[in-house]
Amino acid sequence: MLRAHSVQAVRDAEAALMERTADGELMRRAARGLADALDDVPAGELLLVLVGPGNNGGDALFAAVHLLDRGVRVDLCLLDPDSVHAGGLDAATTAGARVVEAPGGHRWVLDGVLGIGARPGLRDRAAQWAEWIDERGPVVVSVDVPSGVGVDDGTVPGPHVAADRVVTFGTHKVASLVDPAASVGGVGLPLLVDIGLAPHLPDPVVEAIEDADGTTWAARLHPQAQTHKYGRGVVGIAAGSQLYAGAAHLCVAGAQAGPVGMLRFVGSEALSERVVDRAPEVVVGRGRVQAWVVGPGAGDDVGGRLADAWDDGVPVVVDAGALEHLPATVPCPALLTPHAGELAAMLDVERDDVEAAPLEHARRAAERWQATVLLKGRRTLVVGPDGPARVNVSGTPWLATAGAGDVLAGLAGSLLAAGLEPLDAGSLAAFWHGRAAEAANPGGPIVASDVAAALPRTIARFLGGGS
Numbered sequence: 438m439l440r441a442h443s444v445q446a447v448r449d450a451e452a453a454l455m456e457r458t459a460d461g462e463l464m465r466r467a468a469r470g471l472a473d474a475l476d477d478v479p480a481g482e483l484l485l486v487l488v489g490p491g492n493n494g495g496d497a498l499f500a501a502v503h504l505l506d507r508g509v510r511v512d513l514c515l516l517d518p519d520s521v522h523a524g525g526l527d528a529a530t531t532a533g534a535r536v537v538e539a540p541g542g543h544r545w546v547l548d549g550v551l552g553i554g555a556r557p558g559l560r561d562r563a564a565q566w567a568e569w570i571d572e573r574g575p576v577v578v579s580v581d582v583p584s585g586v587g588v589d590d591g592t593v594p595g596p597h598v599a600a601d602r603v604v605t606f607g608t609h610k611v612a613s614l615v616d617p618a619a620s621v622g623g624v625g626l627p628l629l630v631d632i633g634l635a636p637h638l639p640d641p642v643v644e645a646i647e648d649a650d651g652t653t654w655a656a657r658l659h660p661q662a663q664t665h666k667y668g669r670g671v672v673g674i675a676a677g678s679q680l681y682a683g684a685a686h687l688c689v690a691g692a693q694a695g696p697v698g699m700l701r702f703v704g705s706e707a708l709s710e711r712v713v714d715r716a717p718e719v720v721v722g723r724g725r726v727q728a729w730v731v732g733p734g735a736g737d738d739v740g741g742r743l744a745d746a747w748d749d750g751v752p753v754v755v756d757a758g759a760l761e762h763l764p765a766t767v768p769c770p771a772l773l774t775p776h777a778g779e780l781a782a783m784l785d786v787e788r789d790d791v792e793a794a795p796l797e798h799a800r801r802a803a804e805r806w807q808a809t810v811l812l813k814g815r816r817t818l819v820v821g822p823d824g825p826a827r828v829n830v831s832g833t834p835w836l837a838t839a840g841a842g843d844v845l846a847g848l849a850g851s852l853l854a855a856g857l858e859p860l861d862a863g864s865l866a867a868f869w870h871g872r873a874a875e876a877a878n879p880g881g882p883i884v885a886s887d888v889a890a891a892l893p894r895t896i897a898r899f900l901g902g903g904s
């Protein structure tokens with residue numbers, strides 16, 4: 438798992454580690470790793486370092502010394518000449534860096550304005566630098582986090598640096614993984630430089646499944662040799678309506694790609710017939726199940742379907758229209774799967790509010806309903822009423838396509854029925870769903886059916902322990 442820690446946890450770990458290391462050693466390690474991550478800056482190129490008042494600026498200044506050694510030319514812009522890492526400034530200027538008043542024609546920028554000590558939102562000169570970056574579009578590498586983001590909550594409440602990539606130290610920060618902050622750090626994940634913090638870090642506040650985790654999940658999901666179909670779990674699906682018949686097919690396809698041994702479908706007679714025509718393995722009508730999926734493409738009967746599902750006393754995936762019928766507290770373990778608009782309606786706030794602070798709103802809903810909330814988006818979040826949040830780092834923007842959520846709900850239901858807890862079922866479903874979308878048509882458009890079709894191979898590859 439990728440792990441992200443709070444600023445306080447990082448500071449505590451740093452303090453513990455510093456007792457065992459020489460003065461300045463951590464910054465030396467950070468600066469070395471940072472300079473290595475900049476090995477694509479050509480010798481002779483002019484790099485602008487934006488230097489803030491704290492240790493984040495110190496890291497950037499010491500990294501500049503390594504770059505100067507390699508023949509890169511370096512200009513420094515100081516946010517406040519009276520408040521700058523003195524040792525770093527001395528080392529960088531001695532090695533040949535020039536202090537300049539303002540950014541000019543620079544094509545490479547190292548953003549060392551603010552790190553984990555930031556109050557989010559840049560002001561004054563720092564805000565002007567961020568504006569210059571937006572206008573001129575140099576290649577920007579941010580030190581630890583893009584300056585100006587909310588490090589502990591992943592928000593972007595004001596002017597900030599938009600980076601092409603981020604080099605972070607010791608552990609990921611919440612802002613490295615959670616949107617909207619993660620999305621201002623470039624397309625990929627931050628590069629993590631090991632500075633020796635790991636043994637001193639507590640449990641993470643946010644974690645993310647990776648391909649390398651496959652074997653761990655395989656041990657929990659592979660059917661035993663002696664098992665029978667009921668032993669693998671049965672999932673019940675109440676999805677689709679006359680208007681959204683396709684949602685039934687897509688939800689069934691998602692569930693069939695998962696680990697269960699059988700699917701039961703409930704819906705109108707006409708819809709049930711269509712479902713069985715396409716998926717002859719599906720059994721129509723209620724019966725014993727280990728989990729329910731209720732809501733994808735649902736019609737007017739969805740409130741009753743959800744009530745029936747609760748009556749069975751098993752875990753329930755509550756999706757789409759069913760989210761409007763949530764009781765004050767959920768009577769069984771539940772995985773609620775809204776997108777931002779649906780979560781806004783659940784919490785009676787605006788969609789923009791949810792998109793500006795998705796982690797906070799997902800947590801609020803998880804607390805209110807005492808359930809696990811899977812908030813869909815570029816970086817889907819899965820959050821329980823307590824414990825670490827999971828964030829999904831697989832996927833492609835092409836996954837923002839009609840019906841993709843129906844496939845995801847079915848897959849999550851299948852994992853719940855196979856015995857996973859809602860947090861695990863939701864986060865694993867989101868991870869596979871994203872990987873399947875990437876595999877379905879690398880770099881190009883996809884439809885939800887493609888994602889469902891790519892899932893079985895994606896899952897097999899993952900459980901086999903590789904990408």
Ligand SMILES: NC(=O)C1=CN([C@@H]2O[C@H](COP(=O)(O)OP(=O)(O)OC[C@H]3O[C@@H](n4cnc5c(N)ncnc54)[C@H](OP(=O)(O)O)[C@@H]3O)[C@@H](O)[C@H]2O)[C@@H](O)CC1
Binds near residue numbers: 463582
């Ligand atoms: N911890 C570790 O393990 C390691 C940490 N390392 C590095 O240290 C970095 C953290 O350094 P840091 O603590 O000095 O904080 P940093 O973000 O540089 O600046 C704080 C200063 O900025 C100011 N300020 C704040 N917000 C502002 C705003 N909006 N606009 C303007 N000013 C603002 C703030 O002022 P104040 O809030 O006190 O008024 C304070 O003066 C970390 O990200 C990493 O790069 C590595 O070396 C290796 C190990």
Ligand SMILES: Nc1ncnc2c1ncn2[C@@H]1O[C@H](COP(=O)(O)OP(=O)(O)O)[C@@H](O)[C@H]1O
Binds near residue numbers: 813814837838842
């Ligand atoms: N920008 C994006 N990048 C990657 N994945 C996205 C993006 N936007 C949405 N998604 C994913 O696409 C799916 C859309 O689901 P949803 O909104 O429920 O669609 P539908 O209701 O049509 O099925 C979710 O899995 C969501 O996480």
